[in-house]
Amino acid sequence: VQLESDLREAIDQNEFALVFQPQISLPGGRIVAAEALLRWRHPRDGLRLPATFIKRAEETGLIVEIGEWVIATVADTIARWGKMGIEQRLAINISPRQLDHVAFFRRLRAAMKAANAPAHLLELEITETLAMHCSSEVVEAIAQLRNDGATISIDDFGTGYSNLARLRDLPVDRVKLDRSLIEHIATNNEARTIAHAVIGLIHGLGCEAVGEGIETQAQADVLRVIGCDVIQGYAIALPMDEDAFIAWSRTDE
Ligand code: G
Ligand code: G
Ligand code: MN
Ligand code: NA
Numbered sequence: 001v002q003l004e005s006d007l008r009e010a011i012d013q014n015e016f017a018l019v020f021q022p023q024i025s026l027p028g029g030r031i032v033a034a035e036a037l038l039r040w041r042h043p044r045d046g047l048r049l050p051a052t053f054i055k056r057a058e059e060t061g062l063i064v065e066i067g068e069w070v071i072a073t074v075a076d077t078i079a080r081w082g083k084m085g086i087e088q089r090l091a092i093n094i095s096p097r098q099l100d101h102v103a104f105f106r107r108l109r110a111a112m113k114a115a116n117a118p119a120h121l122l123e124l125e126i127t128e129t130l131a132m133h134c135s136s137e138v139v140e141a142i143a144q145l146r147n148d149g150a151t152i153s154i155d156d157f158g159t160g161y162s163n164l165a166r167l168r169d170l171p172v173d174r175v176k177l178d179r180s181l182i183e184h185i186a187t188n189n190e191a192r193t194i195a196h197a198v199i200g201l202i203h204g205l206g207c208e209a210v211g212e213g214i215e216t217q218a219q220a221d222v223l224r225v226i227g228c229d230v231i232q233g234y235a236i237a238l239p240m241d242e243d244a245f246i247a248w249s250r251t252d253e
Contacts, residue, residue: 003053003056004056004060004062006042007053007056007057007060007062007066008062010040010042011062011065011066011069013043015040015041015042015043016038016039016040016041016066016069016070016073017038017039017040017041017241018036018037018038018039018070018073018074018077018242019036019037019039019239019240019241019245020034020035020036020037020090020239020240020241020242020245021034021035021037021232021237021238021239021240022034022232022236022237022245022248022249023035023091023210023230023231023232023236024230024231024232024236025229025230026220026223026224026228026229026230026231027224031088031249032089032230033088033089033090033091033123033151033230034088034089034090034091034245034249035090035091035093035125035232035239036070036073036074036077036090036091036092036093037050037093037239038050038054038066038070038093040052040053054095057095058095058096058097061097063095063097063098064097064098064101064104067094067095067098067104068107068111070092071092071107071108071111072111072115074090074092074117074122075111075112075114075115075117075122076115076117077090077242078090078112078115078117078118078121078122079115079116079117081246082117082118082121084246086246086249087121088121088249089120089121089122089123089151090121090122090123091123091124091125091151091153092122092123092124092125093125093155094124094125094126094130096127096129096130096133099126099130099134099138102137102138102141104141105141105142105144105145108145109145109148118149119145119148119149119150120149120150120151122145122150122151123150123151123152123153123174124142124145124150124151124152124153125153125154125155125176126142126152126153126154126155127154127155127156127160128154128155128156128157128158128159128160128162129156129159129160129161131154131166131167131170131172132160132161132162132163132166132167139169139170139171142170142171143171146171146173151173151174152170152171152172152173152174153172153173153174153175153176153210154167154170154172154174154175154176155176156176156178157175157176157177157178157181157198157202158177158178158180158181158198159178159180164201164205167205168205172205172207173207173208174207174208174209174210174230175202175205175207175208175209175210176210176211176212176232177195177198177199177202177209177210177211177212177228178212178213179212179213179233181194181195181198182195182211182212182213182214182219182223183213185219185222185223185226186216186218186219186221186222187218192222192226195211195222195223195226195228196226196227199226199227199228200227203227208229208230209227209228209229209230210228210229210230210231210232211223211228211230211231211232211233212231212232212233213232213233213234214231214232214233214234214235214236215233215234215235216235217235219233219235220235220236
């Protein structure tokens with residue numbers, strides 16, 4: 001109950017912030033996108049991670065309002081960076097509760113339009129489990145957004161049960177291999193074989209493979225060899241606030 005009222009307060013008092021984690025191409029190492037990750041500047045507890053509040057926000061439905069803040073902020077950030085000469089695609093995470101309503105997509109498009117932010121600089125991350133269960137209306141709305149130029153990603157791939165035939169029918173551009181698929185690839189042959197096969201499957205579906213949770217150079221080296229297209233993780237860069245991210249992306253050029 002305390003957390004719920006704190007979350008309401010956080011929405012009213014504008015206590016949320018976004019941090020940005022770069023994704024780089026293999027083998028080139030160029031930045032191709034950044035994932036926007038939610039943070040809560042709690043007045044007493046300091047910086048709080050999503051793990052401590054997202055679940056409650058989903059249960060109470062507050063995730064819808066928080067998600068609207070994320071959408072508006074990302075649209076505004078894309079537009080502001082554009083004026084600074086920074087053309088950077090930003091990926092946002094979507095909770096199942098947000099996708100309950102097709103209204104989500106209407107609001108998303110309206111926010112992008114209001115901020116004058118082009119759709120090709122927007123990416124949506126939808127978890128594997130959610131992607132397997134969304135309604136045909138939602139699939140249609142995702143397809144429409146993709147037609148506008150947005151990139152669609154399946155997040156946390158390898159943690160749920162995938163119906164691969166279903167994956168083929170979804171309007172998807174990229175698949176993000178969950179960290180659990182990557183953790184042991186540099187030290188364990190079977191883990192590497194599995195990751196290699198999964199990447200082959202992703203390519204077979206016409207999608208790009210993104211490795212996440214890359215913590216060592218050895219993991220990055222293996223991913224390059226087995227054909228992963230893009231990597232993200234602490235070994236490349238931590239999630240950073242806006243100023244740090246801009247400085248980081250400029251040294252990349
Ligand atoms: O940074 P990390 O602790 O940043 O994020 C943990 C989890 O929280 C991830 O699974 C991520 O998908 C989720 N998450 C991060 N930011 C957002 C957000 O803006 N909206 C939603 N719905 N989930 C988010
Ligand atoms: O949306 P998703 O569930 O993929 O959230 C990504 C989460 O992974 C965020 O919490 C982010 O802070 C975290 N993360 C990013 N890079 C790394 C990494 O290299 N190692 C670990 N353990 N977590 C990471
Ligand atoms: Mn994600
Ligand atoms: Na993920």
